[in-house]
Amino acid sequence: MDQFAVKVFIRLRPSVLDPAGEATKFASIKLGAEGIKSLRIGKMIEVKIEGKGENEVRKKIDLLCDRLFANTVIEDYEYSLEKL
Amino acid sequence: MDNFTVGVVVFPGSNCDRDVSWALEGCLDIRTKYLWHESSDLSGVDAIVLPGGFSYGDYLRCGAIARFSPLINALDEFVKSGKRVLGICNGFQILTESGFLPGALVANKNLNFICDDVELDIVSSKGGWFSNGDEKQTIKLPIAHGEGRYHCDSDTLKKLVDNELIALRYKNNPNGSSFDIAGITNKRGNVLGLMPHPERACEEKIGGTDGLHTLKSLILK
Numbered sequence: 001m002d003q004f005a006v007k008v009f010i011r012l013r014p015s016v017l018d019p020a021g022e023a024t025k026f027a028s029i030k031l032g033a034e035g036i037k038s039l040r041i042g043k044m045i046e047v048k049i050e051g052k053g054e055n056e057v058r059k060k061i062d063l064l065c066d067r068l069f070a071n072t073v074i075e076d077y078e079y080s081l082e083k084l
Numbered sequence: 085m086d087n088f089t090v091g092v093v094v095f096p097g098s099n100c101d102r103d104v105s106w107a108l109e110g111c112l113d114i115r116t117k118y119l120w121h122e123s124s125d126l127s128g129v130d131a132i133v134l135p136g137g138f139s140y141g142d143y144l145r146c147g148a149i150a151r152f153s154p155l156i157n158a159l160d161e162f163v164k165s166g167k168r169v170l171g172i173c174n175g176f177q178i179l180t181e182s183g184f185l186p187g188a189l190v191a192n193k194n195l196n197f198i199c200d201d202v203e204l205d206i207v208s209s210k211g212g213w214f215s216n217g218d219e220k221q222t223i224k225l226p227i228a229h230g231e232g233r234y235h236c237d238s239d240t241l242k243k244l245v246d247n248e249l250i251a252l253r254y255k256n257n258p259n260g261s262s263f264d265i266a267g268i269t270n271k272r273g274n275v276l277g278l279m280p281h282p283e284r285a286c287e288e289k290i291g292g293t294d295g296l297h298t299l300k301s302l303i304l305k
Binding site: 068 | 148
């Protein structure tokens with residue numbers, strides 16, 4: 001069995017308004033940060049997972065992302081995978 | 085109401101289950117039965133309410149974890165049999181997360197938790213959930229949510245409009261919902277999800293009775 005460290009990034013789709021991102025952008029500007037054109041907030045999920053090779057692990061992660069981690073009506077996801 | 089029994093589902097974090105039960109039993113004389121979310125036995129239940137609250141602490145997304153409970157798994161067959169399911173607030177979020185209704189509910193546009201009475205237009209009489217199907221009719225119901233902004237893509241919105249699946253629209257959209265949507269039904273009309281709380285509008289003493297009809301209609305065949 002191989003073990004992998006997976007980092008899943010979940011973002012609101014560009015078409016979905018992100019009011020928390022807008023509020024944070026406003027606060028960033030109040031802090032004095034200049035040049036911020038866009039600020040959107042997402043989630044990152046770290047998973048350690050075992051499987052028989054990368055392909056099998058990718059299948060498991062795809063299922064998790066599609067059915068649980070992200071709601072694909074409003075969110076997109078991508079992930080990186082590192083063999084431990 | 086003979087033996088007609090409405091199952092009121094209880095998740096860890098549900099907090100409107102007793103309100104729903106009170107409204108059905110106390111105001112409408114309809115028998116209720118609490119259904120713990122880990123049960124998949126829906127025998128003896130003729131209709132189901134998924135009440136408001138914060139199932140599983142709203143972890144990950146509102147309704148995302150509840151979707152995997154044994155009871156929600158059993159709901160598919162229940163819905164296919166034509167029996168009625170009403171999802172209120174968090175119950176609506178669970179119905180969208182689990183695919184019984186299209187779209188999703190996301191954070192209110194202004195990020196506020198909004199607790200208020202709102203005016204609603206009854207748009208569709210599908211399923212008979214609202215009084216007489218008069219398209220101009222308006223009702224007033226309480227809302228209490230932080231993540232009640234209905235969102236769907238334009239294709240889904242077109243399907244909702246074309247199939248008359250939009251049940252309720254806000255008169256003064258409080259949360260930024262697409263097309264002012266406050267509640268929708270499935271195509272068959274036996275599943276309704278809405279953000280407002282009909283169970284909190286079942287007695288004049290607490291501000292109105294506009295929610296009575298929706299709860300009463302659970303007994304419709």
